Amino acid sequence: MEECSGCKELIWDYRTGDIICSESGEICEKIYVEEDAPARVEGEGKKSRGRKKDLQRSYRAYFRLLKKAKRKGLLISEEGFMRYLSSGKQVMVFSHPKxxxxxxxxxxxxxxxxxxxxxxxxxxxxxxxxxxxxxxxxxxxxxxxxxxxxxxxxxxxxxxxxxxxxxxxxxx
Known part of the structure; x- marks a missing residue:
């Protein structure tokens, strides 16, 4: 996998597990998701299940946005998407290629x-x-x-x- 030079905006394609440069279309990196480790401390299992549900919710939200972006020819702003996930408020997630x-x-x-x-x-x-x-x-x-x-x-x-x-x- 080659590093993309000058990449300003990345597209995280969770379906394929690729991180793609929005300018050149090159695959810059792979997405690695840590599997839930067995709970070592009492009560830790509940916390990891909550994280897994949050991650699944994030993936679903991202896929909905990705579908809409492809249909309308837009890019997903990673910064905007992360703000959306952390705040839950309506933020601008799409940007136009121009x-x-x-x-x-x-x-x-x-x-x-x-x-x-x-x-x-x-x-x-x-x-x-x-x-x-x-x-x-x-x-x-x-x-x-x-x-x-x-x-x-x-x-x-x-x-x-x-x-x-x-x-x-x-x-x-």
Whole structure:
């Protein structure tokens, strides 16, 4: 098994037991699950059964998310998934494959970065995804065509047209 260089996000495939690089698709590592050892101390068996149930619940949750991610062409954020498991609260677990390149694009362009910060503070965009906020920032900061914005953000032209209309309704 070769180590993947520069891997930022890993996909844990519990079905096959592989840890996969989300960028290159290479198998970086194997998942090893420690089997329950016989209880050595009185009462330890109950604790290990609880851990086993928690682990099974985690696997089921991960498989549900993995199915949804594959169907929608998304990535699972390992950090978000671990926060979900530890807190049980609703957190953002999915990320779009374009997110890393989109963030670089925003940070490299000063005008779009300022517009993105402005859009991010606007309450109308509080529930919008990063890609929608980036598209709104591009609409505000540049005269790019809908096709160019769609190419950079991965949003549909219809979605971008709705964002453009939202920005025109109330002058920003």
């Amino acid at each position: 997110t890393p390149s989109l963030m670089r694009f925003i940070m490299e362009n000063e005008i779009i970065r300022r517009a993105f910060e402005r859009v991010s503070r606007d309450p109308r965009f509080s529930g919008r995804t990063l890609r929608a906020k980036a598209a709104a920032a591009m609409i505000l900061a540049s005269s790019d065509s809908i096709a160019r914005i769609a190419e950079v953000t991965g949003l549909s032209p219809e979605h971008i047209a709705r964002l453009r209309k939202l920005l025109k309704e109330d002058s920003f």
